Amino acid sequence: MTACYRCASIILCLHFAASLSFCDNSDLISQLRKLPEVHSVTSTPIKTKPKQTIIHLLNWHFVSKADFAADVSDSSDGKLSEAEIEKRYLEFLNDVEAIQKEQKQTLRYLIKHHKVQSVHMEGLTEKNLSAFNSFIKTLREFEVPDGDGALDLFLREQYRRDCLQMGAAAQLKISNELNSVLPLENGEAFEKANPIRKDGKIQIDKSAEEKREDEMVKILVKGDGICVIVLGGGHKLTDNLKRMKLDSVLYFRVSGRKYERVMKGRE
Template structure:
């Protein structure tokens, strides 16, 4: 999409206005990291830590680090994102479908703030088609792509 459609910006799940500065700061740190050339224990540790940090940040962040993307923007409303967190204060996991739907509705509202084509990066369990239908946004064209590696249960 970057090469053929000139995509330079994506919206990313988990990113909010509240954590955007921290995200961009960490991207800057990873971008400026100088990979050690040796294979000492410390060099190998640093290489592995860099690899893990990049994996944890995700594909959009990796494309930002390599300057293939110009920006990664928040897709989340901070309040809705925090409310939808399935891990309770007692550390038990409880998925609340209504709260998750409200979170996805807020994602759509963020995307509607500006005109034009938007590319978003979401986990495979998300499908915004029902949100768009419920919100009566027939004029929005939604195309969902999944990698071959993802298997829907």
């Protein structure tokens, strides 16, 4: 199923010790449901014992102000003022930050109790991985100012936005809580599915998005055991798994409380 352009994904492959490789899926679902930041867990039933489990944490991610402005302007009945766009964008950033805070709590649970080692992230390819890691290093080494002068306030806000753009998993790598963030994307499929046209407007190619998601699934099923994906809520891999005849893969979606509130506010 295709996704809206904002719904970025971060795919996390859990590397378990041998004793945890065959973790009871019902226990894992129950554990996730008990986390205070989790709103709901829904699963797609399969007829056989799963050889692999994909856990999908629903995500809502950062976009630049320019892309945000183009999107809200296209969907608005009338022309929006710059002040109104700025107001809406700041609200959007607050929502993204709150959702990422919940994601980090869930990921910390998985790191502690299920030995998460790495994260595969949407938008990340072999081609841009080096630049991505360099930026993580820059953010880790940056000394965030604590003053209240104009420059300090500007630098703090820019650092905040940079971290939001990188996402929850990258933030845990910056703080040395996660070992690595790895590419999820097939570079060619990712480029072909890019919905942002040269004029800044959004035009989703459903066929290209399906092929892109197929490539994501191909990357995930190279492993075994449990994979956790932090992926935009507009994505749903059920169709891809069915079409690819991956009947032994159990797939379920985890929705955070803040994510649910944000989505309801958009209805």
